[in-house]
Amino acid sequence: METGEIEVAELNSFTGKMPTTGNVSEAPPSSISDAEKQKLATDKLAKEQADKEAKAAEAALEEQKTRNDGLTDTEIQAKLDELAKKDEKDLSDDDKKIIEKFASKETDKDEITIVKDELEATYGIKLQEKYENNIQGFKAVANDIAPELAKQMFYNALSTVPHMKEFYEHMTGNKSIETFLVGNTKPVFEGIELKDTAGIEDEKVRERLVLNQKSLIEMDFKSKGLTDEDIRAFIDLTEAKGELYSRAKLSKESLTKIHKDNVEQAQKAENDRIVKEQEENNKLVKDLELIIEKNDFDGASIPTTDLKLFKEAMFKPVDKEGRTLLDYKRAKLTLSQRALIDYIVFKDLKIVGLAAKQQSKSFTFKKANEDNDKRKGGGLGGDGTRDANGSIPTFALKDIDFKTLMKQ
Numbered sequence: 001m002e003t004g005e006i007e008v009a010e011l012n013s014f015t016g017k018m019p020t021t022g023n024v025s026e027a028p029p030s031s032i033s034d035a036e037k038q039k040l041a042t043d044k045l046a047k048e049q050a051d052k053e054a055k056a057a058e059a060a061l062e063e064q065k066t067r068n069d070g071l072t073d074t075e076i077q078a079k080l081d082e083l084a085k086k087d088e089k090d091l092s093d094d095d096k097k098i099i100e101k102f103a104s105k106e107t108d109k110d111e112i113t114i115v116k117d118e119l120e121a122t123y124g125i126k127l128q129e130k131y132e133n134n135i136q137g138f139k140a141v142a143n144d145i146a147p148e149l150a151k152q153m154f155y156n157a158l159s160t161v162p163h164m165k166e167f168y169e170h171m172t173g174n175k176s177i178e179t180f181l182v183g184n185t186k187p188v189f190e191g192i193e194l195k196d197t198a199g200i201e202d203e204k205v206r207e208r209l210v211l212n213q214k215s216l217i218e219m220d221f222k223s224k225g226l227t228d229e230d231i232r233a234f235i236d237l238t239e240a241k242g243e244l245y246s247r248a249k250l251s252k253e254s255l256t257k258i259h260k261d262n263v264e265q266a267q268k269a270e271n272d273r274i275v276k277e278q279e280e281n282n283k284l285v286k287d288l289e290l291i292i293e294k295n296d297f298d299g300a301s302i303p304t305t306d307l308k309l310f311k312e313a314m315f316k317p318v319d320k321e322g323r324t325l326l327d328y329k330r331a332k333l334t335l336s337q338r339a340l341i342d343y344i345v346f347k348d349l350k351i352v353g354l355a356a357k358q359q360s361k362s363f364t365f366k367k368a369n370e371d372n373d374k375r376k377g378g379g380l381g382g383d384g385t386r387d388a389n390g391s392i393p394t395f396a397l398k399d400i401d402f403k404t405l406m407k408q
Contacts, residue, residue: 041160060121112137189255213248220251
């Protein structure tokens, strides 16, 4: 073999042993496009989600093994299926122990519970409801887990955009955009480079750093209310003494503290507002409950048989979003019905000149008008007529006979 061939063989042998990883940066090039960055971020989140699901599945299997003497549920079922093919006389003592231990255990869990447990273990979601072991139960599980999975996907999508997840959580916590901006907007002074000019020979770099130092001092003193003239005089004196850098460091520390205090004050004020609103809401609920309990609605009363139902309609949630029956009924009000309610509120609950004709099948003032006419009292002036004194007849809310109205 010639010398050249030996050298090539040795070189190939040497390069074949060289490491192929560890010497190249895994970071994407700085010229990567925004779309490529987005794709990398999305791929990373997808991988993290897949890893999370794999770990959850692995943990579920380990939990099964711990519960089942080192066997998974699938392995147990396969063993039971195998033993079911044998005649009882051919079963060994160990076989009988397996059947006794696991066959009866399998019947402890119905299909819907097994599905529920598997879904919870796989996706890390806890379903609070109890489900019937039928097709309706399976539908209920699907309906309950779907929004939870959608929420996970939504959060994962938000995580690919800077600050979006934090912004969503901030806003859904009944907080304002202003406090979010205060807490997440980088103040101008943090972007100003602060560096000592000692030992720097480049004149342009020195000038830029000196200008930065003066800017920080100026921003600090302006935040304290000093005039421009006083600030310039102080900066000139500090520069003459050669203390610009040390003074600028103090100014940046001062600005940092001021910014931190402003953020904390804004957040505290907002938290106090939320607590106050919650306290006011709790008080409102208690006041409403007392009104219903006393059956005193500004001098009027409603049928006692309706009190419990009315209270439940007002306070008892009927869906997972916390909406009540009254919320649904209000949502179904027509524009005309809303306008009628607004008119009654506009008249301070003293209804004037309403037409006596029937408004709907479920609600009419006809009977109330007839009763008032018989008493020759202050009935509705639906036709616009006036009484002997020339006044339009009126009635207040307390004058309404709710029992009579409910029978119509």
